[in-house]
Amino acid sequence: MEDYKFLFKVVLIGNAGVGKTCLVRRFTQGLFPPGQGATIGVDFMIKTVEIEGEKIKLQIWDTAGQERFRSITQSYYRSAHALILVYDVSSQPTFDCLPDWLREMEQYASCKVLRVLVGNKTDREDRELPTAVGEDFAHRHNMYFIETSAKEADNVEKLFIEIAKELTQLVRSGHFDKDSKVGDLSPADVGSNVSLPSDRGNQVRGSDYACCSRWISSSS
Numbered sequence: 001m002e003d004y005k006f007l008f009k010v011v012l013i014g015n016a017g018v019g020k021t022c023l024v025r026r027f028t029q030g031l032f033p034p035g036q037g038a039t040i041g042v043d044f045m046i047k048t049v050e051i052e053g054e055k056i057k058l059q060i061w062d063t064a065g066q067e068r069f070r071s072i073t074q075s076y077y078r079s080a081h082a083l084i085l086v087y088d089v090s091s092q093p094t095f096d097c098l099p100d101w102l103r104e105m106e107q108y109a110s111c112k113v114l115r116v117l118v119g120n121k122t123d124r125e126d127r128e129l130p131t132a133v134g135e136d137f138a139h140r141h142n143m144y145f146i147e148t149s150a151k152e153a154d155n156v157e158k159l160f161i162e163i164a165k166e167l168t169q170l171v172r173s174g175h176f177d178k179d180s181k182v183g184d185l186s187p188a189d190v191g192s193n194v195s196l197p198s199d200r201g202n203q204v205r206g207s208d209y210a211c212c213s214r215w216i217s218s219s220s
């Protein structure tokens with residue numbers, strides 16, 4: 001058995017070009033990749049972090065933002081413990097699409113999923129979305145909120161560490177079924193220390209979202 005306490009699946013979604021791949025690369029490899037292409041379908045990376053002396057393995061799924069991959073990427077929502085919905089603070093259209101992404105989440109993800117809204121590219125000088133606008137959206141939809149810059153490595157570590165902390169607490173409090181089986185989308189190396197949202201698929205009950213409605217932080 002591998003040496004970790006919990007394995008969590010974290011899935012990034014959001015419009016093409018908002019910086020999902022850069023956030024994942026920054027966190028897992030510590031770099032800001034120069035001019036890379038759009039994600040095709042889905043990609044994943046693994047990073048183990050330490051939370052209160054325990055090793056927590058994060059399996060981070062980076063999905064393609066382009067519409068044509070939507071049916072592939074949707075199938076990854078259901079086994080996610082956390083969904084990170086990313087928009088670009090310098091692009092109003094990426095923010096305007098958030099309600100569509102929320103509908104997708106409600107349709108395809110577990111109602112127990114931890115939902116995080118991320119406003120990326122805070123380093124840009126042509127910001128269109130003030131912090132308060134993102135905060136307000138997250139608040140209204142019971143999501144955590146944080147602003148990041150993958151380029152400047154601002155809040156990226158914090159984003160993933162806070163998710164790992166929160167998921168660890170949720171598992172310990174019985175929010176997820178501890179020993180439920182791994183979904184069919186997992187790679188072969190997934191060990192037995194895995195917890196999954198027990199309530200999958202379309203059975204969304206609005207009230208269940210309240211359990212995930214806290215803030216991580218906003219950079220101001």
Ligand SMILES: Nc1nc2c(ncn2[C@@H]2O[C@H](COP(=O)(O)OP(=O)(O)OP(=O)(O)O)[C@@H](O)[C@H]2O)c(=O)[nH]1
Pocket residue numbers: 014015016017018019020021022023033035036037038039040063064065066120121122123124148149150151152
């Ligand atoms: N200024 C700035 N640019 C960023 C940041 N993050 C990403 N970018 C740029 O935004 C563009 C798109 O980044 P990606 O990470 O490929 O975006 P994506 O969301 O993964 O896109 P898809 O794979 O098509 O869904 C690239 O040119 C990045 O260099 C950031 O924090 N600041």
